[in-house]
Amino acid sequence: MDVKSAFPNGFIEEEVYVRQPPGFESARFPDRVYKLRKALYGPKQAPRAWYARLKSFLLKSGFVMGLVDKTLFLLSRGGDTLIVQIYVDDIIFGGSSHALVSSFAVQMSREFEMNLMGELQFFLGLQIKQSPEGTFVHQAKYTRDILNKFEMGDSKPMTTPMSTNTALDVDEDGEAVDQKEFRGMIGSLLYLTATRPDIQFAVCFCERYQASPRTSHPVKRIFRYLKFTSELGLWYSSGSSLSLRGFSDADHAGCRIDRKSTSGTCQLLGTFLVSWSSRKQASVSLSTTRAEYIGWSLAARSQLLWMKATLSDFGLRFGKIPLLVDSTSAISVVKNPVLHSRTKHIDVWFHFLRDHYEKGDIDLVPVASENQLADIFTKPLEFGAFVRLRGYRLKVLTMHSSRERLRANGPASLLSWCDE
Structure with a gap:
């Protein structure tokens, strides 16, 4: 649903004054200003005031706000659950009961002027196709x-x-390209990485050279790809297990x-990709x-532990989360404190990982290099390895191929080696 004129629904607590707008001038007091009671589009207080009004209404209606994600609200009634996610004036909601969902839609329409959009199909540039077999986001x-x-x-x-032969340097002798166009391409591609992890590394690589772009920097090759x-998009099959795991790798x-x-x-x-990153x-x-160690720490601190806390808002509880890595020597350092004396140059990273390892939050699990999913985010790969990781491992598929594979071979065909 979409809220019509969302910001004017919020009440401003601070003193904010505006000039008399055209058509609303006072003949008696032409030199005075208006004091705002409600928010308008423009003042920096407006988004906060609207969120406070909406939050207050939802909490009074029996919703519980997420402890980690403050834009997530949940309502439990009997054995049914309603989930509401807010993005400014756009609201995505769904639940396990049609009656509960319909009741919420009516309740919101009475309090605010709303546009009910129906089943989620398009949101913030993302296209969503839902079917009994699963959900496809592209x-x-x-x-x-x-x-x-x-x-x-x-x-x-x-x-x-x-x-794989791309020169990973500034290429000062290369032919220069239009900087404005290059930056425009990068900006467009960065938004596309929301559903295309297969281009994440290439886009982040080209982003480093926006100050002095060259024809050798493969931004046009990304477009040709x-x-x-x-x-292609991300496929999420129905009925998959909800186990959380992570992969981390580094190109030294x-x-x-x-x-x-x-x-x-x-x-x-489960077996489906929900978060990824590539950074120098x-x-x-x-x-x-x-x-x-640096890569593992980033994966554990900024992703796995945060996701573990976030998913607890949905009632999902996880114990020790496996982080699959392909450096057995580094794993030995974490698990064996005797080796700590040799690693003073990574003291902080060591203590962070070891602390969470001993608490049982993270478990470092060795994985063969050819099965390291994070490999696609650290360096360019040859065609065979790239396609194998992109399709079978990360589930970056077409809608047709994913549904046909599921119908032909059953749910097991969409499970990766991780679940075996």
Whole structure:
């Protein structure tokens, strides 16, 4: 649902004055100003005032606010649950009972002027297709739009977003390209990474060179890859298990300019990808072990532990969360405090990981390098490995291929090796 003129529903607590607007001037007091009682579009207090009004209404209606996500509200009635997620004036809601959902829609319409949009199909540029087999989230329309915007609609398709032979440096002798257009391309692609983890590393790599872009920086190759794969999106099958796990990897000294490492992480709920990142580390790592520790710490602190707390708002409780990594020597350092004397240069990372390992929050589990899902977020891969990770492991599929595979082979066909 969408709230019509949401901000004027909020009451402003601070003293805010506005100039007399055209058509509402006072003939008696032409030099005076208006004092606002309710919010308007423009003042910085308006979003906070609207949220306070909506929150107060939901709490009075029996909802409970999430402890971690303050825009999440839950209502339990009998054996049924209603979930409400707020994004400014757009509200997504759903529940286990049609009666509970309908009652909430009526209740909101009485309190606020609303537009009921029906089943969720399009939200913030994301296209959502729901079916009994599962949910497919993609940005096919947005992909076609940016291809046409940057006149890449007729370009020759590519099978990967980045070549393994790409020179990972500034390339000062290369041919310069239009900086404004390059930055526009990067900005458009960054939003697309919301449903396309397969281009995450390539986009983040090109983003580093916005100050001095060259033709060798493969931003146009990414668009040519999107031409080949515009219908891809994330598939979430119905009835999958809700186990939380993470993957973390690091490409030691991968940047040729400053020799900083690149960390890649991804998190799965069941067998389906829900969060991912690719970023260059802030400092130079003197060893592979240190680079791995930094990546593991980021994955544990900023993702896994946060997701564990967030999912508790939904009533999901997790014990020890496995973090799958491919450095057995670094795992040994965490599990064996005798080796700590050799790792003083990574003292803080060591203590953070070991602390949560001893508490039982995180469990470091070794995984073979060829099965390391985070590999796709740390460096360019050759076609075979790239497609294997993209499709079978990360579930970046087309709507047609995912549903056909499910119908032909049953739910087991969409389970990865992680659940075996």
